[in-house]
Amino acid sequence: MTEPLARTADLVKCFGDNRALDGVAMAIAPGRITGLVGPDGAGKTSLIRILAGLMAPSSGTVEMLGGKPGERLDDLGYMPQRFGLYEDLSVIENLRLYAEVRGLPRDAQQASFDRLLAFTDLARFQDRLAGKLSGGMKQKLGLACALVKTPRVLLLDEPGVGVDPISRRELWSMVGDLTGQGIGVLWSTAYLDEAEKCDTVYLLNEGQLLFDGPPAELTGRVKDRVIRVTGFKERRRAFLTQALDRDDVIDGTIQGRSVRLLLRDGRPVPDAGAFAAGPGTEVHAAAPRFEDGFIERLGGGPKGTSALAERYRTIPETDVDAIEANGLTKVFGEFTAARDMNFRIPRGQIFGLLGPNGAGKSTTFKMLCGLLSPTSGTGAVAGRSLRHSRADARAQLGYMAQKFSLYGDLSVRQNLDFFAGAYDLPRDKARRAIAAMIEIFELQDKLDVNAGTLPLGFKQRLALACAVMHEPPVLFLDEPTSGVDPVTRREFWMHINGLVEKGVTVLVTTHFMDEAEYCDRATLIYRAEQIATGTPDELKAEAARRTGAEDPTMEDAFIALIEAFDRKREEKEAA
Template identity: 80%
Template sequence: MVSSAAVAEGLVKRFGEIVALDDVRIAVSPGQITGLVGPDGAGKTTLIRILAGLMAPSEGKVTVLGKAPGEALDDLGYMPQRFGLYEDLTVRENLTLYAEVRGLDRAERDAAFDRLLDFTDLKRFQDRLAGKLSGGMKQKLGLACALVKTPKLLLLDEPGVGVDPISRRELWAMVGELTGEGIGVLWSTAYLDEAEKCDHVYLLNEGRLLFDGPPRTLTERIAGRVIRVTGFAERRRRFLTKALDDEAVIDGTIQGRAVRLLLKAGAGVPDFGGARVEKAAPRFEDGFIDILGGGPRGSNPLAARYRTIPETGEAAIEAKGLTKRFGDFTAASDMQFTIPRGEIFGLLGPNGAGKSTTFKTLCGLLTPTSGTGAVVGHDLRHAATDARASLGYMAQKFSLYGDLSVRQNLDFFAGAYDLDRETARRAIDAMADVFQLGSRMEVNAGTLPLGFKQRLALAAALMHEPPVLFLDEPTSGVDPVSRREFWSLINGLVEKGVTVLVTTHFMDEAEYCDRVTLIYRAEQIATGTPDELKAKAAELAGLGDPTMEDAFIALIEDFDRVRAADAEAA
């Protein structure tokens, strides 16, 4: 029996002059979840692919289950970062294909499939095409296919990306059961609350190993340096911007009416002009940001360049009874909300709940079946072209032209927004400067790292300085540092009067919203400020100080309980 499921020593991987991994060491123990975290481009996927035998290291020694990579495939399970199954095959057909590839004996298949379909709760969907599954179901199917032949080592490359909190908890619980069977798991993740639950964590940055140990060891490094500030008179975003510009502060996030700050080592607490300051418990994410040198500053050049959106007195976005059906299926029912100028409004909900349908209907990509929607006074039914011209849209998946360079993409969108040549030139130069794209302007967009793809997509959406911004899961799969940079830019725009409609599965991002609506089973089941939803969840579930994720789950579970009771009574 091997003492480690996988070991790498002095691991180096070069792609030409680029060093993706530089003298990395790692050990994955049987029966434990080992976390692999780091910013985009840190080398996480490269490391996992080497362990999976998909690429060879440039230098170093690697063993997997006591053998060279590629020689232990019978005992290895691998789930890639992107959905790698066949969308035009059913759930069961995908399992059958993987069973064929893994050489699973036909006599064993029915029992294995039944076990995996029960394990992932996909039995009732086994005849559904994989492409028709929700994001959470796709990830469960990917996990099931990786487990068709029970492995001794399971490699998971960011399995929680694009999945709602309920599905992520279910995935985590399933993987936890596997470790109880002695399976070693390497879990790469952009969700640092997941990393905090791992037995051991490796932190990579630019190919180098920065930390190796239990998560609590990193958290303990910043004990006493995290504070929670309340009672300030300014708007939360403005206060956070000013706080982040203070030299003593290296990171900050919004939590309801409070702002949570990480102080530089050895720094005193700044004077916040009479606001209340109290110590807060450190989290793994704080240690992560600290070891990377801190997050972005508060003020940003995008807001400084952007025009101020005038106050007209009319709603920036409005939905009145907005309903969308596909045949007999109702994807979104009777959506009702009004969003004023300069507000961030969040659409939250599990995969397949109807939030993306609502989002796409409001930005003119889908035609409503009934009800009305409007953007800055332009009705989506009668003035859709004017409505679309008044908004910037950032899609959930990178939707720009991968075979065009960064400059060509920006030039294309300048033309699409009907900018004259001189205005387009100034806008392209400004976007290149603000989003630090200058050195990559002639690079094909499809080859950019994820973080830079996100920057380019946002830059393209802002070329015409729209008054309204639609963001569909804009930071899915992006590391915490890049997410902070993104929200720093958005906060600055909102202070200039821009209105933002956003969908997200990151519940800490929901805290940046002025209001949110929770959509479930095509209905709005709760609407209010983040603090109002957390207070409601605390009452329902008896929680002392619930997070937004706690609120998300408690409100959905309460809705299901009420529906089940009503059905039973009927």
């Protein structure tokens, strides 16, 4: 058996009374990708920082390249969350800085830069400031900085957070090439489709190791327990809510017009009649995925009924579209960020804005919620014009920004108090709303904690609580689950689905293509243009027509439609 490049045994890390790591044993093998997964606060980042020599363990054994962490930094590459870049430096200046820090000889630097710029396809952007790069480009530059001196071990702390599927596939391909050179990779990820492709996976929860081994081993534990239900008469969201509230179901997700369910261990597969969802209901066996095994090992996902939706007001029926975009265009100087955006979203629907980093999604999003004035075109929210009644339009929506946008130096309670005041809620109503948000989002133990120091999952819970406490008819959610674990993502979508059933309209951007399945319709934005619009099933059918794939996923559709657009554009330019 090949000797591991790094290993831990009985590893413990305490922060006061909290045991962030509790007896963890793991190893990183040469030429292999080792996956690290788990919910928020599981201990993944603490483990990586200890391996990188940035943090000392409380007890236990840690070896890195035959010595203590920090002794062989020349042979270690480390890419922290959010990529660890200096955003006021250019691409080439970041590379030079990392080369100096890593002790790369001056006469070897240019050859290394040329190799990495070609490897990441960043050569034409080397003079651009890192802060001006798209998420995918930042990801590639972060990897290049970690590789400026070829390491023997590469530590990647959630490198795919906030990055589109194409960029994530490119990163995976690049890292796969590195393992061919014998480099050992530890890849922490919130994307379980990435974990499924790792050679070995370690699953942490509350600091303890729940599983280690090949991903297929965890997937195999739920064999014959996954079903797909089709043909039911209810709306997809209503059916999923009812199914998740059943005792024999421990997880479920929407896939187009069908619903995918994970059954409790030892329970028989229910027949179609058990769901009481109409004579057209059919139950089919479905192939298990790593995510099913992950959720099962953590005890299952949340149930279907949302406490937030239960207390939320019902939005009145109306013939007026909740959101309108009519030719919205935004030009910065000579750069067109969004061109001629057109769509209408009726009451009680979810509409998705999909696309690669830098495609124009956030620009469109900000124009519709009144944060950017369009160069041309018009928009409306709940019948209020963004041009003539911007303040009234903004009062009709709740907004959750892509990056944590609350007040990090204020406590959780102070943030809730502030936003209740900002929404001008009467004192008694504000008190009841704040109490409800604290209970629904389980913030009781965090009230006096500064919001900026919260774990990511709790930051997102607080942000959603602040966005909905005034019960708006429209929600704008800009990558609301970016970086959070699958269980927390399911909690968010339980609430979103419940609110939509109460008549709330949601405009959402996401890089999780499985979340795009929850949308009633979505539009794919690329190079500042809408290149496809339809239901998830329509977009997948179009991808199948173009590629011949038998059963494409939303991620397959995303990539196929963009590649088809590029081919058509290249043919037009060549003509």
